[in-house]
Amino acid sequence: MSASGETRVEALAALERLRDPQLASAVKRAMADRDSKVRVAGQKLLAQPQPEQALPVLEVVVRDGTIPQRQNAIALLGGMAGDAANRVLAVWLDAMLDRKTPPEIELDLLEAAGRKASAEVVAKRDRLVQGRPADDPLAPYRETLAGGDAQRGEKLLKEEAEVSCVRCHKVRGQGGEVGPELAGVGQRHDRRCLLESIVAPNRQIAQGFETLVLATSDGQVVSGILKREDGKGLHLVLADGKMATVAKDQVEERKRGEPAMPADLIKQLSKVELRDLIEFLATVR
Numbered sequence: 001m002s003a004s005g006e007t008r009v010e011a012l013a014a015l016e017r018l019r020d021p022q023l024a025s026a027v028k029r030a031m032a033d034r035d036s037k038v039r040v041a042g043q044k045l046l047a048q049p050q051p052e053q054a055l056p057v058l059e060v061v062v063r064d065g066t067i068p069q070r071q072n073a074i075a076l077l078g079g080m081a082g083d084a085a086n087r088v089l090a091v092w093l094d095a096m097l098d099r100k101t102p103p104e105i106e107l108d109l110l111e112a113a114g115r116k117a118s119a120e121v122v123a124k125r126d127r128l129v130q131g132r133p134a135d136d137p138l139a140p141y142r143e144t145l146a147g148g149d150a151q152r153g154e155k156l157l158k159e160e161a162e163v164s165c166v167r168c169h170k171v172r173g174q175g176g177e178v179g180p181e182l183a184g185v186g187q188r189h190d191r192r193c194l195l196e197s198i199v200a201p202n203r204q205i206a207q208g209f210e211t212l213v214l215a216t217s218d219g220q221v222v223s224g225i226l227k228r229e230d231g232k233g234l235h236l237v238l239a240d241g242k243m244a245t246v247a248k249d250q251v252e253e254r255k256r257g258e259p260a261m262p263a264d265l266i267k268q269l270s271k272v273e274l275r276d277l278i279e280f281l282a283t284v285r
């Protein structure tokens with residue numbers, strides 16, 4: 001496509017005025033456009049002010065679009081008032097109950113359904129969310145395993161101060177020393193395991209990253225991640241990322257400590273963010 005973003009926005013507006021039969025496919029393309037202005041215009045066009053007209057277009061996109069288009073269209077359904085939108089969503093929730101939906105759109109369906117007050121939609125959503133095994137800590141997050149946006153995940157991981165993954169982790173050489181390098185982590189672990197690392201980080205500790213607590217003969221307690229043990233002593237990375245060495249003859253007691261990866265990170269993340277992070281971790285080389 002060679003026309004500028006503005007031109008494509010214009011073209012969409014013109015199509016709408018003409019009630020052009022090509023509108024459906026144009027909107028579909030617009031919603032996947034590389035220019036965010038065009039994507040927004042496509043969305044606006046669908047959402048308001050004539051939802052009756054937008055709905056059939058949305059139905060097509062939800063069924064036949066690419067994954068990002070389908071996700072977008074489902075989000076629009078979630079924001080659209082009226083029973084017709086509820087009905088479309090209910091049909092998709094039924095498909096999900098029958099395990100016939102691609103995993104990439106399941107989070108979107110649940111989130112859209114979560115915005116609805118319709119008793120039918122609420123009941124179906126409850127059925128989907130409730131019957132999950134209580135003894136599996138990953139079960140509440142099942143819908144975050146696929147369909148994320150790796151670029152958004154990377155940005156979050158590197159820039160979001162609240163979660164500050166890079167305070168402890170390197171990604172392609174940049175970041176902290178406390179945890180393992182994350183580039184390539186997707187080759188070591190599958191997505192379930194990546195999810196587990198974030199939502200239940202204490203279940204399995206990455207090799208070489210156990211926390212050690214040392215009581216020294218001069219009455220100090222030092223805790224950190226054991227990097228190396230040699231003639232000079234035990235070399236630890238402390239929580240602030242600094243290195244410390246404790247001579248072996250100084251160590252009075254030595255035991256395993258609490259893992260360094262914080263267990264409550266998940267509280268800072270929405271499910272959409274979690275899904276983006278997993279997509280990034282699974283694909284970053």
Ligand code: HEC
Nearest residue numbers: 163164165168178179180197201204205206209259260261
């Ligand atoms: C306070 C330090 C700290 C922060 C902040 C932190 N981690 Fe970790 N992380 C660790 C440590 C230490 C380990 C290794 C021990 C373990 O497996 O629990 C680890 C392990 C991991 C692993 C498993 C790596 C492997 O090779 O098995 C993943 C994946 C991971 N972290 C992702 C993240 C993400 C994503 C974030 C941000 C949302 C994050 N971490 C924030 C310290 C941290």
